Amino acid sequence: MNRRTSLPPSGTPVSAGSALRSRIRFGLITLVVIAVYWWSIQGMHFEGIQGTAGTVSKSILTGFLHPDWSFVYIPDGEDLLRGLLDTLVISVLGTVVAAVVCIPFAFWASSNMSRGLALSGSGKLVLSVIRVFPEIIVAILFIKAVGPGSFAGVLALGIHSVGMLGKLYSETIESIDRGPQEALIASGANRLQVLRYAVLPQVIPQFLSYSLYRFEINIRSATTLGLVGAGGIGTPLIFALQVRNWNRVGIILLGIIVLVILTDLVSGWVRRKII
Amino acid sequence: MIEFDHVSKVYPNGTVGLRDINLTIKEGELVVIVGLSGAGKSTFLRSINRLNEISSGEIRVGGQSVTRAAGRQLRLIRRDIGMVFQNFNLIKRQNVLSNVLSGRVGYHSTLRTMLGWFPKPDVAIALDALNRVNIREKAYVRADQLSGGQQQRVSIARALAQEARVILADEPVASLDPLTTRQVMDDLKRINREMNITTVINLHFIDLAREYATRIIGLRAGEVVFDGTPEEATDEALAEIYGRPVLKDELLGGVS
Amino acid sequence: MKAAPQAEPLQPASLPGMAPPPKYKRYAGWIVLIAILIACSIRTEVTPYQLITGLPQMGSLLAEMFPPDWSYLPTIWAPMMETVQIAVLGTSLGALLAIPVALLSASNLRVSRSVSLPVRMVLNLVRTIPDLLFAAIFVAVLGIGPFAGMLALVFFSFGIIAKLTFEAIEAIDPGPLEAMSAVGGNRLQIIRYAVIPQALPYFMSYLLYTFEVNVRAAAVLGLVGAGGIGLLLDRSLGLFRYDRACIIILLTLVIVLIIDYGSALIRRRLL
Numbered sequence: 111m112n113r114r115t116s117l118p119p120s121g122t123p124v125s126a127g128s129a130l131r132s133r134i135r136f137g138l139i140t141l142v143v144i145a146v147y148w149w150s151i152q153g154m155h156f157e158g159i160q161g162t163a164g165t166v167s168k169s170i171l172t173g174f175l176h177p178d179w180s181f182v183y184i185p186d187g188e189d190l191l192r193g194l195l196d197t198l199v200i201s202v203l204g205t206v207v208a209a210v211v212c213i214p215f216a217f218w219a220s221s222n223m224s225r226g227l228a229l230s231g232s233g234k235l236v237l238s239v240i241r242v243f244p245e246i247i248v249a250i251l252f253i254k255a256v257g258p259g260s261f262a263g264v265l266a267l268g269i270h271s272v273g274m275l276g277k278l279y280s281e282t283i284e285s286i287d288r289g290p291q292e293a294l295i296a297s298g299a300n301r302l303q304v305l306r307y308a309v310l311p312q313v314i315p316q317f318l319s320y321s322l323y324r325f326e327i328n329i330r331s332a333t334t335l336g337l338v339g340a341g342g343i344g345t346p347l348i349f350a351l352q353v354r355n356w357n358r359v360g361i362i363l364l365g366i367i368v369l370v371i372l373t374d375l376v377s378g379w380v381r382r383k384i385i
Numbered sequence: 386m387i388e389f390d391h392v393s394k395v396y397p398n399g400t401v402g403l404r405d406i407n408l409t410i411k412e413g414e415l416v417v418i419v420g421l422s423g424a425g426k427s428t429f430l431r432s433i434n435r436l437n438e439i440s441s442g443e444i445r446v447g448g449q450s451v452t453r454a455a456g457r458q459l460r461l462i463r464r465d466i467g468m469v470f471q472n473f474n475l476i477k478r479q480n481v482l483s484n485v486l487s488g489r490v491g492y493h494s495t496l497r498t499m500l501g502w503f504p505k506p507d508v509a510i511a512l513d514a515l516n517r518v519n520i521r522e523k524a525y526v527r528a529d530q531l532s533g534g535q536q537q538r539v540s541i542a543r544a545l546a547q548e549a550r551v552i553l554a555d556e557p558v559a560s561l562d563p564l565t566t567r568q569v570m571d572d573l574k575r576i577n578r579e580m581n582i583t584t585v586i587n588l589h590f591i592d593l594a595r596e597y598a599t600r601i602i603g604l605r606a607g608e609v610v611f612d613g614t615p616e617e618a619t620d621e622a623l624a625e626i627y628g629r630p631v632l633k634d635e636l637l638g639g640v641s
Numbered sequence: 642m643k644a645a646p647q648a649e650p651l652q653p654a655s656l657p658g659m660a661p662p663p664k665y666k667r668y669a670g671w672i673v674l675i676a677i678l679i680a681c682s683i684r685t686e687v688t689p690y691q692l693i694t695g696l697p698q699m700g701s702l703l704a705e706m707f708p709p710d711w712s713y714l715p716t717i718w719a720p721m722m723e724t725v726q727i728a729v730l731g732t733s734l735g736a737l738l739a740i741p742v743a744l745l746s747a748s749n750l751r752v753s754r755s756v757s758l759p760v761r762m763v764l765n766l767v768r769t770i771p772d773l774l775f776a777a778i779f780v781a782v783l784g785i786g787p788f789a790g791m792l793a794l795v796f797f798s799f800g801i802i803a804k805l806t807f808e809a810i811e812a813i814d815p816g817p818l819e820a821m822s823a824v825g826g827n828r829l830q831i832i833r834y835a836v837i838p839q840a841l842p843y844f845m846s847y848l849l850y851t852f853e854v855n856v857r858a859a860a861v862l863g864l865v866g867a868g869g870i871g872l873l874l875d876r877s878l879g880l881f882r883y884d885r886a887c888i889i890i891l892l893t894l895v896i897v898l899i900i901d902y903g904s905a906l907i908r909r910r911l912l
Binding site: 287289290292293294295296297298299300302303306307308311312315 | 434436457460461462463464465466467468470472473474475476478479483487488490491495498499501540543544547553
Binding site: 246 | 729
């Protein structure tokens with residue numbers, strides 16, 4: 111940014127006035143940036159750090175190096191595999207619910223499907239309002255409403271994803287080729303038939319691809335839902351953290367990393383097949 | 386078959402698209418519309434199946450008023466009019482057969498078409514249509530894997546599967562090379578003769594018009610300034626349509 | 642899901658394309674998907690029925706949130722600002738860390754593979770851990786407070802910015818790189834005069850984008866004790882003061898929207 115403002119476009123003679131003006135602008139920007147950082151540092155209470163941080167770090171490191179393998183599978187109880195499975199299941203359900211629910215929203219928000227800019231604009235507004243709520247806040251509200259557990263997690267991921275996917279879907283719909291619609295109208299198709307034979311075939315593959323991409327994001331979010339009580343692997347993790355069982359924290363983090371990498375690989379493979 | 390009765394079209398910004406057009410296209414004719422770009426060729430063609438609205442006058446196809454029809458009635462009229470576009474307007478990532486079958490949705494209930502279940506005879510009609518344009522073997526290939534000329538044949542097959550009595554072709558060869566241009570024009574001509582389908586084509590190349598048409602209509606600024614046989618469409622007559630001598634790039638060349 | 646029917650151009654014996662491709666391929670994907678959904682539904686006992694009955698409860702909760710408790714606004718102002726401070730520092734430090742890593746990972750800068758591969762692997766590992774998990778860990782290590790939250794965001798933003806930037810560097814025009822090598826520039830000179838001018842606008846844009854993401858993230862860090870407005874949200878909800886929770890959420894939304902708007906404005910001028 112600074113380079114841009116301080117360098118005049120090549121080929122034009124530099125007048126003294128414009129050089130001075132850009133220098134003043136550069137100075138002002140620097141001042142603002144410095145002020146923002148100075149203000150931000152005031153907010154950090156460095157004295158708040160525990161004196162035991164050093165020893166804790168050491169025990170964490172040993173914990174990570176010696177993960178609690180016995181936690182991976184416990185015949186009758188909450189173990190790592192069950193926690194990871196729940197996390198996976200929550201993100202699958204949340205993504206699928208969102209991928210379906212957001213379709214009407216997406217058509218509503220698309221300027222080439224809704225009649226009039228006011229209508230599509232209102233759809234866009236609704237989607238962005240849904241989008242600004244972080245899933246974890248939605249999750250907390252749902253826990254208060256329907257009690258802790260996977261259900262709250264699914265709803266939280268689902269609602270947040272509706273906002274995200276709805277936006278991407280509606281951009282896809284807006285970018286389609288108008289030609290096939292015209293061809294269908296010319297052959298005597300009604301509105302629904304035009305939708306089914308000219309619009310859907312163009313957008314469905316992209317919809318699926320975006321949903322898979324969203325699934326990759328949701329699986330990461332789903333690991334944190336348990337921290338507030340919305341099911342999945344986060345619940346045993348927060349317990350282990352509270353009792354400072356670092357060996358268990360180590361194995362859980364390891365499990366999360368493996369799960370995320372595996373789902374990324376699978377989802378990437380499926381996405382390549384679709385497109 | 387197709388009647389224009391005092392048809393005019395004025396765009397909201399005041400541009401005149403069509404000016405008091407009166408003519409009748411008889412069944413089985415192969416009419417080619419020529420004229421400069423912006424002369425109203427496309428408006429003329431697209432007003433026949435009411436993809437464009439007209440401002441005044443009336444258009445009738447097969448005795449039925451296109452202008453006054455609405456809803457289901459309009460859709461039934463459109464079902465009898467096939468259309469071929471410059472850019473083919475196919476669903477690129479679907480196979481050829483699905484594209485051709487989409488021409489048949491007008492024959493079935495909304496519910497049935499939503500589920501995508503076309504009856505066996507429809508598939509036979511679609512395959513037969515592909516046979517007529519010599520690409521039967523491409524039925525299960527994705528449309529985007531075909532060449533431009535093949536894609537245009539698919540869109541002709543779509544119009545045929547529609548069992549249309551009229552085919553409108555809006556610059557059907559404008560995005561094709563000279564060789565495939567002739568193949569596509571040959572297909573259109575053959576279908577016109579063998580199946581007695583009234584065909585109206587917009588063309589940029591006037592030598593193609595002379596070669597294939599049974600009747601040439603020249604438009605200038607929305608008005609019919611020429612209407613006659615290809616023999617009557619001499620260079621002098623065409624100069625009248627264009628308001629200047631015919632340019633080299635308006636000839637495809639290489640008449641065989 | 643739908644396997645693309647491949648063109649089989651040279652199979653004269655079997656007359657390619659004359660017979661429809663087998664149907665099972667088309668349906669296999671959908672059948673697998675439905676099977677997965679049913680299995681998931683059984684596992685979590687989340688059913689469409691629950692979905693329908695759960696929503697009215699959500700409605701009654703929302704009803705309890707109104708009217709919001711406006712008198713709470715002065716109390717939450719300072720924590721809200723702390724949230725922004727955490728996001729500013731977390732994003733900036735993360736971005737600083739991201740620069741060398743992005744340069745070492747980019748394949749077009751001819752870094753030896755024995756360096757770039759491990760660097761990329763660490764980057765990919767960091768990217769698998771979500772922000773809130775980092776926060777929970779740092780709170781356990783460093784104790785409750787904004788510093789733990791800031792560190793969490795440092796790692797989180799580092800992952801995003803390094804990934805996006807190294808991809809941007811790999812996409813730059815190779816011409817200036819060759820020109821600089823041709824005039825005998827050493828590696829640092831090449832980076833300074835050929836890479837930075839091209840990649841800097843992207844880097845700044847990603848920095849701002851990550852800042853937007855981080856303001857949202859910082860707002861919830863308090864839920865695990867990592868400072869900011871989230872702590873008060875957690876407390877209000879714990880005390881069933883939904884009117885207070887509402888004002889916190891509203892203020893967060895306003896701040897997030899203002900920052901999004903400002904950042905989008907700057908980003909549009911950058912690119």
